[in-house]
Amino acid sequence: MSEFDFSKIIGYTFKDLNILKNALTHSSYINESKQAYNANNERLEFLGDAILDAVISDYLYHRLSDVEEGQLTKLRSLVVCERSLMECATRLEIGTHLYLGKGEENSGGRNRTSILADAMEAVIGAVYLDGGWDVSVDFILRVLKDTIEDALAGKLYSDYKTELQERLQINGEVAIHYEVEKEEGPDHDKTFYVRLTANKKIIGNGQGRSKKEAEQHAAKAAIEKMGW
Structure with missing residues (x-):
C-alpha cells in the first residue's frame, strides 16, 4: 500500500x-x-x-x-x-x-x-x-x-510509572530516578536496561526496545515486588 x-x-x-x-x-x-x-x-x-x-x-x-x-x-x-x-x-x-x-x-x-x-x-x-x-x-x-x-x-489505565509515583508519594515527596545502566545492539535494534531507585534504593529493573518501554517495565516490576 x-x-x-x-x-x-x-x-x-x-x-x-x-x-x-x-x-x-x-x-x-x-x-x-x-x-x-x-x-x-x-x-x-x-x-x-x-x-x-x-x-x-x-x-x-x-x-x-x-x-x-x-x-x-x-x-x-x-x-x-x-x-x-x-x-x-x-x-x-x-x-x-x-x-x-x-x-x-x-x-x-x-x-x-x-x-x-x-x-x-x-x-x-x-x-x-x-x-x-x-x-x-x-x-x-x-x-x-x-x-x-x-x-x-x-x-483508561494509569501507566505504570504514574501509578508507582502516586503510590510512593502518597505520604510525601520521594526521589524517584530511572537510570539507563547499559544499551545493547545496533542503533536500529537496541535493547535498553534501566534501574529504578526511590530515595537512592533500588526497587526495580526493566528492559525494553526504547528507554520509555524499559522504564515502564522497571516501574511494573517495582509495583509487583511491593505487592500493589
Whole structure:
C-alpha cells in the first residue's frame, strides 16, 4: 500500500507525500539502505511529541475549567502515553505502512509498541508541517477522540510509572530516578536496561526496545515486588 492509501485511512490528504514517507520511515530502513540520517522519522517524532502535548494541554485546559493542574497533568499523561499512541497507530494501520529494515521486520517491528508510538508522533509532526497548526489540532482531536473521552470518563489505565509515583508519594515527596545502566545492539535494534531507585534504593529493573518501554517495565516490576 502507498502513502496515498495511508492518507485516505487517516483522513488527511498530504500536499507533499514525501513528508509522510519520512514519517513512516524507521531508522532501521535508513541504516540498511544507507540513506541520509535525516530521512528517518526521528526528527518528526520529536516535533510531533511537542505538538501533541500542546494540543492536548490546550484542549484539557479549556474543557475542564475547574480542574487543578495536577489532575490535568495526569489526564494528559494518559492520553499521550506510549500505550495510547500505540493503540491509535494500530487503528490507523501505521504498522502496515512503515518502512522497516529487514532485521526489524523479521523481529516483529511492525507490531512493536515503541515503534508504533514513535511513528504516531512522527505522523502528527508530518501533518503539522504539511497542513499547519489548525489542521494538526483537528487531526489529533479526531484520531484520539475516543482515547480522550475514555481518560475523562476514568476508563483508561494509569501507566505504570504514574501509578508507582502516586503510590510512593502518597505520604510525601520521594526521589524517584530511572537510570539507563547499559544499551545493547545496533542503533536500529537496541535493547535498553534501566534501574529504578526511590530515595537512592533500588526497587526495580526493566528492559525494553526504547528507554520509555524499559522504564515502564522497571516501574511494573517495582509495583509487583511491593505487592500493589
